[in-house]
Amino acid sequence: MNETMKGYVYRLKPTTKQIDLIQQTFGCVRKMWNMLLFERQSIYELYGKYPELLNSHDYLNPKRIKEEFPYMYDVDSQSLTTAWLHLKQAYSNFFNKSHDEPKYKSRHNPIQSYTTHTTNDNIRLEGSYLKLPKLGLVKIKLHRALPQGSILKAATIKKDGKHYYVSLRVEYSHITQPVKALEKAIGLDYTLQGLYMDSEGHQANYPNYYKESLKKLKKEQQILSRRVKESSNYLKQKEKLSTLHLHIKNQRKDFLHKASRYLVNTYDLISIETLDLTEMAKTKHFRKSISDTSFGLFTRYLEYKTKDEGKSLIKIDQYYPSTKTCSQCGREQKIRLSERTYNCTCGHVMDRDLNAAINIGVQGLINYATKAYGTDAIAW
Ligand SMILES: [Zn+2]
Incomplete structure (x- = not known):
């Protein structure tokens, strides 16, 4: 048995109301990311030469930003936490020199996205709908089925051009087929x-x-x-x-x-x-x-x-x-x-x-x- 993680992309057909909320979530995630990034950049400029100060700084977190901007409570809180975790990861990649310094996110980018993680079965397929936190049931075009016995781990909601998509990250165990005899x-x-x-x-x-x-x-x-x-x-x-x-x-x-x-x-x-x-x-x-x-x-x-x-x-x-x-x-x-x-x-x-x-x-x-x-x- 092997554990495999795979992503499956499907088209979403959200209602007008759901589109509003998705857009609002993109906006909040972007703001969260940009604020955290601005802080990290400023602190890095100040203390870049003093690793102890850099590490001991009391950095902002999603909770504190939400307290400052209460409208952020309206959107999926997992998406904000994920943005924070991604930024922390991006900074450690930057510090260990495997990546460039993270960049600000622009609302003019034609591709916008946010990622949310499953907790207590809050993301799941129900017929031709996908249940998502805060959004409820969103119409999904399931052009192919998820592998049998797969467990939904995360969903990335993405707008590319005019259309909405979801990339579902699933984990599933699959029994590797025995190697077949060579015929053709x-x-x-x-x-x-x-x-x-x-x-x-x-x-x-x-x-x-x-x-x-x-x-x-x-x-x-x-x-x-x-x-x-x-x-x-x-x-x-x-x-x-x-x-x-x-x-x-x-x-x-x-x-x-x-x-x-x-x-x-x-x-x-x-x-x-x-x-x-x-x-x-x-x-x-x-x-x-x-x-x-x-x-x-x-x-x-x-x-x-x-x-x-x-x-x-x-x-x-x-x-x-x-x-x-x-x-x-x-x-x-x-x-x-x-x-x-x-x-x-x-x-x-x-x-x-x-x-x-x-x-x-x-x-x-x-x-x-x-x-x-x-x-x-x-x-x-
Ligand atoms: Zn010859």
Whole structure:
């Protein structure tokens, strides 16, 4: 049995009254954070060189701030405590040099959020509603179920553009599936067009609408750059842009979820390249900015889905010459970036990506066998 923590994001459809309260909570959490931050910054400036004074200072806490601003009693008190704890954490990260100094939160940020924790079952699903502290029952679009036996630990309520979301953090115990016998294996060669080519010659066909959306994004971005900063038209355009960003992000995630789900359901062993985008950009014409999020996400989805199903994901060494090697005779040949077809002196002619995918698939089987049975297994 394994304890796993995972986040699940759902769309929320709050009523007008609930929206008011959510906005009010964003405001209070922001104020709490900014006041605490201002105090910490001032004290740090004063006593930065004297750690004893810095540590012994009697810092503000949510209780004292609430006494000063009684309207804060109207919102979920856990959200305020969480902001305080997050700031303390952010400061210790800053002091141990793992992070930059925390920043002020702005009400102009198109993304606003607060986090609340479960105490005594006060956050729970009831049919198509989510019960949240102070807000009561909020309509939720449960497009997929939480894992069986999961325990709700925390909820982050977020506004991104025009829409409201909740990210539910759940803990669940899952019985790891015993490793299945290998029946079907496949190799994937990541490609800029279409995401990947598999060793059976199928392409993932990354949808065109995604490209269309990117074009639109560029256009809207240009409109924004022509608007006067902080004018009402500018802010409107900024909101439009952030809604579009989110739309694209969701489209992409949806596609990557479906593609990885299909592979994990169909195959027992999936072999991929180790993701080194700088190296891949060199050999494959990848533009890093577009591809990194997609390949990174896709690899992560494959990782946890294969693990959940007791299947295997093998990552091939990044220096393995999958593109240069002939999948028929094993010899290496130079192949230029512009060449779409692999031509070997042995007479083997094949689509470049398919040749690479087959090599990755075979190398994955070898690595798998070596791991499972030792080097004797690859005597063939
Ligand atoms: Zn050959």
